[in-house]
Amino acid sequence: FGGVLADDMGLGKTLQVIAFMLLLKEKGRSETHLVVVPTSLLFNWQAELKRFAPSLKVCILHGAERKKALPAFEHFDVVLTSYGTLLADIIYLRHYRFGYVFLDESQQIKNTGSQRYSAARLLQAGNRLAITGTPIENNTLDLYAQISFALPGLLGNKREDLLLVHNDDR
Numbered sequence: 001f002g003g004v005l006a007d008d009m010g011l012g013k014t015l016q017v018i019a020f021m022l023l024l025k026e027k028g029r030s031e032t033h034l035v036v037v038p039t040s041l042l043f044n045w046q047a048e049l050k051r052f053a054p055s056l057k058v059c060i061l062h063g064a065e066r067k068k069a070l071p072a073f074e075h076f077d078v079v080l081t082s083y084g085t086l087l088a089d090i091i092y093l094r095h096y097r098f099g100y101v102f103l104d105e106s107q108q109i110k111n112t113g114s115q116r117y118s119a120a121r122l123l124q125a126g127n128r129l130a131i132t133g134t135p136i137e138n139n140t141l142d143l144y145a146q147i148s149f150a151l152p153g154l155l156g157n158k159r160e161d162l163l164l165v166h167n168d169d170r
Contacts, residue, residue, distance in 0.1 A: 005131045013131050035079070036081055045080055060081075062082055070096045093122075094123060096124065098124065100127045101123045103146075110145050128152075
């Protein structure tokens with residue numbers, strides 16, 4: 001089961017997710033989690049993880065020198081990457097099963113026709129969490145995309161939902 005953590009910017013969503021990952025580790029869940037963030041937040045997340053969760057082993061999957069060996073992920077608690085790297089590496093990332101996939105600034109996948117949305121949907125995880133301070137930027141389909149990532153199948157599919165709305169207007 002997944003979810004959407006959406007509140008105003010600056011209220012501590014990053015810290016909540018880090019605390020949650022620590023709790024999972026304390027409870028004996030030794031799985032690797034993937035955190036996908038905009039490139040501009042990559043180093044902020046890295047600093048926050050180091051500051052508040054130094055016991056978590058973090059792998060930064062970013063840059064030209066990045067390693068693309070899936071078995072290496074098993075040695076880390078957190079794999080931290082950017083949306084751009086996700087797009088570039090989805091061909092192999094989709095074959096690894098993560099404990100959780102966290103999408104920070106999840107409005108980045110608001111367009112269900114985009115490559116980012118498609119790549120995020122290909123990720124395998126026991127659970128998914130969309131994290132955002134701005135869940136709706138343009139219209140309610142922005143939120144639909146994030147919920148359909150976090151809770152696949154909960155809302156049906158976009159085509160079925162739009163047909164239902166159209167038929168109810170008659």
